[in-house]
Amino acid sequence: MNLPSPETLLFALLGISALLVAIIVIRPSLTASREGKVFAFVAFFILPILCGSLAASGHIERSKQTKFCLSCHIMEPYGKSLYVDDPSYIPAAHFQNHRIPVDEACYTCHTDYALYGGVRAKFRGLRHIYIQYLGTAPSPEKIKLYSPYNNRECLHCHLGARSFESNAIHTAMIDSLKSNETSCMTSGCHDVVHNVGEQAKVKFWSPTP
Amino acid sequence: MSMNEVGIERALRTSGILLILGLGVEVVSLLWEKPLAFLLFVGVGGLLTLLGILLYLYSLVPPSRGTET
Numbered sequence: 001m002n003l004p005s006p007e008t009l010l011f012a013l014l015g016i017s018a019l020l021v022a023i024i025v026i027r028p029s030l031t032a033s034r035e036g037k038v039f040a041f042v043a044f045f046i047l048p049i050l051c052g053s054l055a056a057s058g059h060i061e062r063s064k065q066t067k068f069c070l071s072c073h074i075m076e077p078y079g080k081s082l083y084v085d086d087p088s089y090i091p092a093a094h095f096q097n098h099r100i101p102v103d104e105a106c107y108t109c110h111t112d113y114a115l116y117g118g119v120r121a122k123f124r125g126l127r128h129i130y131i132q133y134l135g136t137a138p139s140p141e142k143i144k145l146y147s148p149y150n151n152r153e154c155l156h157c158h159l160g161a162r163s164f165e166s167n168a169i170h171t172a173m174i175d176s177l178k179s180n181e182t183s184c185m186t187s188g189c190h191d192v193v194h195n196v197g198e199q200a201k202v203k204f205w206s207p208t209p
Numbered sequence: 210m211s212m213n214e215v216g217i218e219r220a221l222r223t224s225g226i227l228l229i230l231g232l233g234v235e236v237v238s239l240l241w242e243k244p245l246a247f248l249l250f251v252g253v254g255g256l257l258t259l260l261g262i263l264l265y266l267y268s269l270v271p272p273s274r275g276t277e278t
Contacts, residue, residue: 017232018232021228025225028217040221044224052255059239059246068242
């Protein structure tokens with residue numbers, strides 16, 4: 001038997017909650033009895049809080065999706081950079097070879113950026129939305145990370161992996177990499193990242209449908 | 210029906226309408242797959258739902274008795 005998806009259950013719960021509230025709105029005299037008071041408490045307090053919490057969780061989960069990030073016009077070149085036909089482009093190589101989940105590509109490597117990460121990051125994310133709709137957005141190539149890219153994002157997959165550990169350069173400087181003293185990205189080793197300003201010069205890979 | 214009961218029923222109705230609107234906005238925000246939907250969810254849906262819940266809780270508070278002389 002196929003169980004309904006969590007999203008379907010959430011919509012059903014929202015509908016049931018609204019229906020129960022509507023019953024009390026139409027017949028508020030129901031709350032005169034003890035049973036009616038319990039019914040109202042469930043409809044007016046328990047269910048709305050439950051619905052709000054589940055919906056918030058749904059929104060947060062959805063914000064991790066690649067298509068969510070790329071739904072902002074300004075992010076389009078970054079989405080395009082995932083299809084660059086050049087293995088030296090780190091995001092493209094990871095995306096095209098499914099080294100990261102393709103549906104959550106942005107979130108996997110940017111766990112502390114914008115709506116992801118802590119409260120501060122989430123406020124930055126809200127600011128991004130504000131700028132997107134009401135402010136003046138910078139050109140895509142001028143977008144910068146708020147803080148230098150954290151090696152933690154690389155090491156949480158690569159640390160312990162055979163291909164990483166068998167590289168003498170990695171093992172020689174592992175402490176320096178762990179402490180972010182040496183950056184994986186800007187130390188000259190893996191410095192070709194999104195490079196959206198150079199897209200006119202590169203070829204793109206198109207996956208077979 | 211006492212004036213007190215009329216007041217409670219009015220508060221319940223208003224609270225219920227706010228909650229229905231809030232839940233409706235939450236549904237719309239979940240169907241709309243854009244970053245702005247998150248702001249709609251928090252800023253409008255969440256606010257309406259919170260106001261509805263607070264008004265309901267307020268309606269549960271018994272009215273203070275007037276000072277008898």
